[in-house]
Amino acid sequence: MANSISVNLISGRTIQQGVAIESGKEKPSYRTACGIIEMDSTDLKKLGAWKNTNVKVTTDYGSVIVKAVEATQGPHPGVAFIPMGPWANSVVSDNTYSTGMPTFKGTPAKVEIAMNEPVLLGIELVQKQCGVKVG
Amino acid sequence: MTKVITDVICPFCGTLCDDIEVTVSDDGKKLLEVANACVIGTEKFLHSQSSDRVMKPRLRQDDGSWKEISYEDAADYTAKLLAKAKKPLMYGWSSTNCEAQSVGNEIAEIAKACCDNTAAVCHGTTLIAVQDIGLPTCTLGEVKNRADRVIFWGCNPAHAHPRHMSRYSIFPRGFFTGKGQMSRKLVVVDPRCTDTAKMADMHLQVEQGRDYELLNALRIALKGEWLPDVVAGIPSEKIREAADTLKSGRFGIIFFGMGVTQSLSKNHNIDEAIALTKDLNEYTKYSIMPMRGHYNVTGSGEVFAWQFGFPYSVDLTRGFARYNPGDTSSIDLLARGEVDAMFTIGSDPGAHFPISAVKAIANVDSVCIDPHLTPTSGVSKLHVPVAFNGVECGGNCYRMDNVPIDCRKVVEPPQGMITDEAFLIMVRDRLKKLKGVA
Numbered sequence: 415m416a417n418s419i420s421v422n423l424i425s426g427r428t429i430q431q432g433v434a435i436e437s438g439k440e441k442p443s444y445r446t447a448c449g450i451i452e453m454d455s456t457d458l459k460k461l462g463a464w465k466n467t468n469v470k471v472t473t474d475y476g477s478v479i480v481k482a483v484e485a486t487q488g489p490h491p492g493v494a495f496i497p498m499g500p501w502a503n504s505v506v507s508d509n510t511y512s513t514g515m516p517t518f519k520g521t522p523a524k525v526e527i528a529m530n531e532p533v534l535l536g537i538e539l540v541q542k543q544c545g546v547k548v549g
Numbered sequence: 550m551t552k553v554i555t556d557v558i559c560p561f562c563g564t565l566c567d568d569i570e571v572t573v574s575d576d577g578k579k580l581l582e583v584a585n586a587c588v589i590g591t592e593k594f595l596h597s598q599s600s601d602r603v604m605k606p607r608l609r610q611d612d613g614s615w616k617e618i619s620y621e622d623a624a625d626y627t628a629k630l631l632a633k634a635k636k637p638l639m640y641g642w643s644s645t646n647c648e649a650q651s652v653g654n655e656i657a658e659i660a661k662a663c664c665d666n667t668a669a670v671c672h673g674t675t676l677i678a679v680q681d682i683g684l685p686t687c688t689l690g691e692v693k694n695r696a697d698r699v700i701f702w703g704c705n706p707a708h709a710h711p712r713h714m715s716r717y718s719i720f721p722r723g724f725f726t727g728k729g730q731m732s733r734k735l736v737v738v739d740p741r742c743t744d745t746a747k748m749a750d751m752h753l754q755v756e757q758g759r760d761y762e763l764l765n766a767l768r769i770a771l772k773g774e775w776l777p778d779v780v781a782g783i784p785s786e787k788i789r790e791a792a793d794t795l796k797s798g799r800f801g802i803i804f805f806g807m808g809v810t811q812s813l814s815k816n817h818n819i820d821e822a823i824a825l826t827k828d829l830n831e832y833t834k835y836s837i838m839p840m841r842g843h844y845n846v847t848g849s850g851e852v853f854a855w856q857f858g859f860p861y862s863v864d865l866t867r868g869f870a871r872y873n874p875g876d877t878s879s880i881d882l883l884a885r886g887e888v889d890a891m892f893t894i895g896s897d898p899g900a901h902f903p904i905s906a907v908k909a910i911a912n913v914d915s916v917c918i919d920p921h922l923t924p925t926s927g928v929s930k931l932h933v934p935v936a937f938n939g940v941e942c943g944g945n946c947y948r949m950d951n952v953p954i955d956c957r958k959v960v961e962p963p964q965g966m967i968t969d970e971a972f973l974i975m976v977r978d979r980l981k982k983l984k985g986v987a
Contacts, residue, residue: 422757422758424812426709429588429707429708432561432589432592433588433589436561436592438601438922439897439900439923475905485741487741487744487746489742490742493757500900500904500907506903511815512874512875513674513874513875515669515674515810515811515880516880516906517811537927543904543908544904546613546928549614
């Protein structure tokens with residue numbers, strides 16, 4: 415058990431993400447589908463986190479609160495997966511190395527338990543980080 | 550009495566399924582049921598009917614609230630924004646039809662804008678690789694009828710293209726593949742044991758980001774040369790076994806996705822995958838195809854290439870088309886703070902760009918043309934809701950194998966709501982007047 419663990423972070427599509435973006439990104443179902451981090455059960459154990467605990471994911475590019483869930487498409491120890499969306503994009507590398515393509519996969523990340531911090535809704539998360547005034 | 554419309558095209562992913570059946574009310578105004586589509590496609594059709602849909606353009610006020618305005622005022626605002634800007638970015642295009650994309654290109658030329666589509670965060674690096682060494686490809690019909698070796702490299706169609714496997718690549722019984730799944734061998738390369746990998750005859754669980762090495766090792770194994778004991782986390786015996794499986798087919802196809810385009814080696818991964826395809830053609834027939842995401846991202850590339858000569862990342866600020874990914878690409882333009890107005894249509898950079906680029910969008914005047922509420926509309930100054938393309942209006946789209954298919958209109962849009970193309974024509978005509986273009 416540790417206070418934080420290091421993982422290799424990747425992102426990508428899931429069918430739940432696809433359904434959620436088509437049913438409305440303003441809805442809580444989008445957060446349920448994409449405001450998560452899929453972790454291998456051994457990594458959850460190392461972190462000392464129960465399934466469905468909120469965690470803080472930090473990289474060189476930012477940090478975000480998401481819910482840690484057990485990987486559905488594992489095992490993949492050492493690799494963690496956040497479905498594509500604003501939660502993943504809060505922490506992925508924006509470096510394109512002159513190709514135009516950010517490095518969405520393979521960002522070194524630190525994961526720590528943040529049980530009392532809330533996972534924000536998708537639009538709310540982006541607006542908050544961009545400092546958009548909402549009336 | 551309801552009526553059933555058959556052979557409807559699904560406007561979700563690049564598979565562009567053309568066998569959807571939609572039940573509509575007898576007045577053609579309500580969409581009631583969807584059959585044959587995957588769960589995502591069904592949701593797309595049904596969400597067009599939701600009662601909480603935004604019906605009128607909305608302009609953000611100083612206090613952060615929205616004020617409803619007319620389409621005429623929204624077109625005025627957009628035209629003025631583009632006329633005033635020195636380096637506007639017109640981004641998206643992948644969830645609208647080719648007709649609208651073409652009008653958008655006229656606007657971009659008058660406004661001397663940078664234009665880009667969602668390939669920027671999807672298969673942009675594939676396009677670079679194709680320009681490097683070409684693409685031996687085929688249509689999905691050939692895959693269905695001929696392919697007996699199917700490789701999914703860094704893609705997970707069970708989640709991202711849910712009907713791809715049942716319509717084209719694994720399960721259908723084709724002319725030379727009469728036994729369906731039994732006629733084919735499926736090889737999946739992915740760092741996770743994905744739901745696609747669980748169906749595979751062989752899963753190579755590559756170390757994340759080491760695809761280039763594995764592709765290279767497969768090329769070496771084909772030639773029977775020396776290999777280290779382990780490459781990219783895969784033992785050399787398994788690599789040789791995979792090489793033998795690939796070579797022993799009559800017709801093979803490599804489908805690849807974001808696992809290779811978005812990890813560190815980017816276009817070089819694709820270079821190597823295409824080179825592997827070329828090498829395999831020494832033994833048998835092989836093709837390779839990118840798994841395109843949005844239903845008309847391929848069409849956007851076609852329209853850009855047809856009208857400007859380049860498939861994405863086009864910069865028209867000097868009055869002629871320039872293309873230099875890394876310089877003229879959206880993420881880099883935004884990261885360098887060069888963009889002074891943002892025009893988004895048929896996509897959601899707010900959700901799918903790294904947050905540093907989204908912050909740059911929030912800092913400038915912006916318009917978002919999208920039927921949905923999205924993180925992009927959430928940070929834009931003007932949100933213009935439009936009819937759902939492929940549901941409430943028709944238009945030409947390109948499948949992932951570059952086959953053009955006309956989408957169909959199945960229901961009427963809500964009263965007073967216009968299409969992407971109609972709104973773009975309003976903007977174009979206003980912009981022409983502002984710029985004094987005949």
